[in-house]
Amino acid sequence: MDIKDFNSDDPPAWCPGCGNFGIQGSIKLALSKLGKKPQEYLFVSGIGQAAKLPHYIRANFFNGLHGRALPAAAAAKIVNNDLTVVITTGDGDCYGEGGNHFIHNIRRNVDMTVIVHDNQIYGLTKGQASPTSEPDMKTKIQPNGVILSPFRPLETALALDCGFVARGSAAEKEHLAELILAGINHKGFSLIDVLQPCVSFNKLNTYEWYAKRCYKLPGDYNPADKTTAQTKAAEWGDRIPLGIIYKSEKPSYGELSGLDKMKPLVDYDISHIDIAPAFKDFY
Amino acid sequence: MRSEISIRIAGEAGQGIIAVGTMLCRLYKDTGRHIFAIQDYMSRIRGGSNFFQIRVADKPIFSPRDKADIIIALDKEAVAANKGSLAGGGLLIMDAEKYGIKNLEKGWLSAPIYSLALEAGGPIYANSVALGIFTAITCEGPEAAYKVSNKEFSGKSSEIIENNKLAVRKGFDYAAGRIKDCAFLITGAPHERACLLAGNEALALGAIAAGCKFYTAYPMSPSTGIMNTMADYAAKYGIIVEQAEDEIAAINMAVGAGFAGVRAMTGTSGGGFALMCEGLSLAAMTETPVVIALVMRPGPATGFPTRTEQGDLEFALHAGHGEFARAVYSPGSPEEAFLIAKRAFNTAERFQLPVIILSDQYLAESYMNICPPNPSVEPQDRGRLFKTGSDPDTHRYAYTDDGISPRVLPGRSNILAAADSDEHGPEGHITELADVRVRMTDKRLHLKMAGLSKEILPPTVVNPGAATMLCGFGSTLGLLKEVCAAAKNAGFIHYSQVWPFPAGATYAALKGTGRVITVENNASGQLARLIKRETSITPDGSILKYDGRPFTLDETLSALANFYSASKSKDTNPIAQL
Numbered sequence: 001m002d003i004k005d006f007n008s009d010d011p012p013a014w015c016p017g018c019g020n021f022g023i024q025g026s027i028k029l030a031l032s033k034l035g036k037k038p039q040e041y042l043f044v045s046g047i048g049q050a051a052k053l054p055h056y057i058r059a060n061f062f063n064g065l066h067g068r069a070l071p072a073a074a075a076a077k078i079v080n081n082d083l084t085v086v087i088t089t090g091d092g093d094c095y096g097e098g099g100n101h102f103i104h105n106i107r108r109n110v111d112m113t114v115i116v117h118d119n120q121i122y123g124l125t126k127g128q129a130s131p132t133s134e135p136d137m138k139t140k141i142q143p144n145g146v147i148l149s150p151f152r153p154l155e156t157a158l159a160l161d162c163g164f165v166a167r168g169s170a171a172e173k174e175h176l177a178e179l180i181l182a183g184i185n186h187k188g189f190s191l192i193d194v195l196q197p198c199v200s201f202n203k204l205n206t207y208e209w210y211a212k213r214c215y216k217l218p219g220d221y222n223p224a225d226k227t228t229a230q231t232k233a234a235e236w237g238d239r240i241p242l243g244i245i246y247k248s249e250k251p252s253y254g255e256l257s258g259l260d261k262m263k264p265l266v267d268y269d270i271s272h273i274d275i276a277p278a279f280k281d282f283y
Numbered sequence: 284m285r286s287e288i289s290i291r292i293a294g295e296a297g298q299g300i301i302a303v304g305t306m307l308c309r310l311y312k313d314t315g316r317h318i319f320a321i322q323d324y325m326s327r328i329r330g331g332s333n334f335f336q337i338r339v340a341d342k343p344i345f346s347p348r349d350k351a352d353i354i355i356a357l358d359k360e361a362v363a364a365n366k367g368s369l370a371g372g373g374l375l376i377m378d379a380e381k382y383g384i385k386n387l388e389k390g391w392l393s394a395p396i397y398s399l400a401l402e403a404g405g406p407i408y409a410n411s412v413a414l415g416i417f418t419a420i421t422c423e424g425p426e427a428a429y430k431v432s433n434k435e436f437s438g439k440s441s442e443i444i445e446n447n448k449l450a451v452r453k454g455f456d457y458a459a460g461r462i463k464d465c466a467f468l469i470t471g472a473p474h475e476r477a478c479l480l481a482g483n484e485a486l487a488l489g490a491i492a493a494g495c496k497f498y499t500a501y502p503m504s505p506s507t508g509i510m511n512t513m514a515d516y517a518a519k520y521g522i523i524v525e526q527a528e529d530e531i532a533a534i535n536m537a538v539g540a541g542f543a544g545v546r547a548m549t550g551t552s553g554g555g556f557a558l559m560c561e562g563l564s565l566a567a568m569t570e571t572p573v574v575i576a577l578v579m580r581p582g583p584a585t586g587f588p589t590r591t592e593q594g595d596l597e598f599a600l601h602a603g604h605g606e607f608a609r610a611v612y613s614p615g616s617p618e619e620a621f622l623i624a625k626r627a628f629n630t631a632e633r634f635q636l637p638v639i640i641l642s643d644q645y646l647a648e649s650y651m652n653i654c655p656p657n658p659s660v661e662p663q664d665r666g667r668l669f670k671t672g673s674d675p676d677t678h679r680y681a682y683t684d685d686g687i688s689p690r691v692l693p694g695r696s697n698i699l700a701a702a703d704s705d706e707h708g709p710e711g712h713i714t715e716l717a718d719v720r721v722r723m724t725d726k727r728l729h730l731k732m733a734g735l736s737k738e739i740l741p742p743t744v745v746n747p748g749a750a751t752m753l754c755g756f757g758s759t760l761g762l763l764k765e766v767c768a769a770a771k772n773a774g775f776i777h778y779s780q781v782w783p784f785p786a787g788a789t790y791a792a793l794k795g796t797g798r799v800i801t802v803e804n805n806a807s808g809q810l811a812r813l814i815k816r817e818t819s820i821t822p823d824g825s826i827l828k829y830d831g832r833p834f835t836l837d838e839t840l841s842a843l844a845n846f847y848s849a850s851k852s853k854d855t856n857p858i859a860q861l
Contacts, residue, residue, distance in 0.1 A: 010712040010713075013713070037697075038699060039693070039694060039696065039697055039698070039699060040694055042543075042693050042694065042700075044539070047704070052713070055703075055712050055713060058699070059699065060693035060694065060699050060700045060701070061699075061700075061701055061702070061703075061711075062539065062542055062569075062693075062700075062701075062702040063702065063703045063704060063705065063713075064535065064538070064539070064565060064569070064702070064704050065535065065561055065562065065565050065704055068531065068532075068535040068561075068562070068565075071527070071531075071532040071533075071535035071536040071539060072535045072536065072538060072539030072542070073539060074536065074539070075497060075499065075525075075535075075536035075537065075538075075539035075540040075543070075547070076539045076540065076542060076543035076693070078497065078523055078525065078540065079496060079497050079523070079540045079543045079544065079545040079547070080543045080544065080692070080693065080694055082694050083543070083693060083694045100528050100529055100531075100532070101528065101531075101532055103528070104528035104532070257523065259523070262521065265496040265497065265521070265523065265545050266496075266543060266544040266545050266692055266695070268494075268496060268521055270493075270494025270496070270546065270663065271494075271663055273491065273492050273493075273494055273520065274658070275488060275491060275492035275656075275658060276655070276658065277519075278488055278491065278516055278519075278520075279478055279488065279655045279656075282478045282479055282480050282484065283477050283478060283479070
């Protein structure tokens, strides 16, 4: 497929220079390499600037409620196993409002890829702290600086034995596209946390701030080693690793529930269901 | 010989009260009687004081009585808690020696329930001893009890099955030799009402028959029985039952599954439904079909988790932010629960919106014998759903005369599917245009309401225009039937669909009526307010009950009588509170 096949005619409502443009480019690049048609994808999102992305990619899309992308996405995949499901969400959407769904959908392990546009700030509501904001960062609501400990998505995912944990950067288009490709190809819940500068509201975690700290995991890094992965997932500050932090094969929801051996639930003919045998049990 | 009796098995949680209750229901149903059974239990796993009461009669019955003719108490606390419910001439059977009770009151009878249970294998078999006693007192042979016992314990080890059978035998022999009393004999004859079903089970079977492929819920009393039944048949009917992490996940999963193209459902009670409100609004905005069972229990907050109330009528009518069309059904019996579940999926898909089925603990967990439903009723209609299609200009939210747009399945054609919780244009993309907003609101609200209003389920009306017309919705259908059969000059209107409200049918039923009284299991008369708002008919008063227990036939009849005398002396709307 060509990148152009995924061009939407809906113009983006993002700020000029927004990190979301880089992520959008990486997603399209990954899709062009996968070879599937737009109608084979379902993009699901919640609310926020990241969650507008499904409008800006030509594919099926479900733009639901704030924080609730994961349950809607998981169910869509459960009932139509043929769909390739990708979620675009933000740090507020996924780790704040939807935190409980984040935890339990890692446990559920439905085959879907979650791309979290993590800009460490609330953009659409104009600059409040997010779950991943740096301690001491000052905002209008937190004038003395953030006093809550930051949420650590990669360490949380690892603690829940998520089978695919990666971190990318909105500034590293090809590298991020490779992570997205690997995430989609991984069977199960894939988390890709993407560092994304917010040019309008986050004056701390800028392109320069990330560029100074981010480095790519070396070619001999073994993402199957969980102990090392835990160390890398926790690495934050002067140096921030990018790449597939952890990857392990474990049975997905589709395999464990038996869905993978059935035809997709949407394809069942439900016009004539014989309920009489069930009633016999109540005689 | 009697035409009916009520029997009660009482004890603490964990003693197998429900098992005895359901076995007795099956026994009397199998031997040609009609039954109606209620469960009264506390929100705990062990201990407390629970009972299961079965009304057995020679004709169809639809409501519980106040008093029981035979009570077996399986612990000392049950004696104290239930002695006030013993009918005149009734028997309260307990193990006086075991419970340390010295003075037996009139109608009390001691039986060595626990030493018989020990002989059968242990105190756990006390409930089967009770089953044997009930069987003997009501003049049934032991074979009928063995049959239901074997069925009840069929999944257990042969030792457990045999021990239960032995316990039944011991209870039977003891009672047959000493307290067999043909005063408790009820006549009966084989009948067509051969299914024994509670509302939750009926609702689940209706959903399965409708082709529901995805049921998701967070366990919450008293709605969990729906999920249990769905899970029982999931493998056989190809259904995924997914336990959600919370009710917010449940409604959003159901909407996601509905969007992807299957019939999807969730179920909960008031507190969980409160969490689902935003998702309800999402279903409306995205025009996604979804069916929600709201099995009411008394609130506010946690309230009475295992008891009954009809306090969420107005909540169901108004839940969710923003203005949108919805349908709210309120089945009055297990038969209606089955048929309405089928209908609800048709309505949800044809109008592409959320549909709520209002039930309550009383309907959900009361057993009745019913006729197996006719499978051809409410045939499936999926509305404007297209599995395949070729016109790429088919817009998900295209404007149409009736407000219903074509719905395509994602991944099943070259047309792309779209859903958006923001205000959107016909193609599903976000917009803030004023004229689009107005047209889309008209589509989701006015056009769909107009369509829904053309096919409201007609209310059940008996004796329209009678001197006194009772009004009810949901679980009180059976009660209204029996009250009106027993009271003079009374009729009733019962709503199995409360939204859109059947104003026309209401006018017709209440025209020329002397007195309009609503009968509601809530504290404020929510149905009375709804009738007034939708028809300008002001009910003359309400019989209300809000102690967490269902209406009984006896107390409703006496409340009606009290109501008549009270209302003569007051100018304001009288409210008879039970």
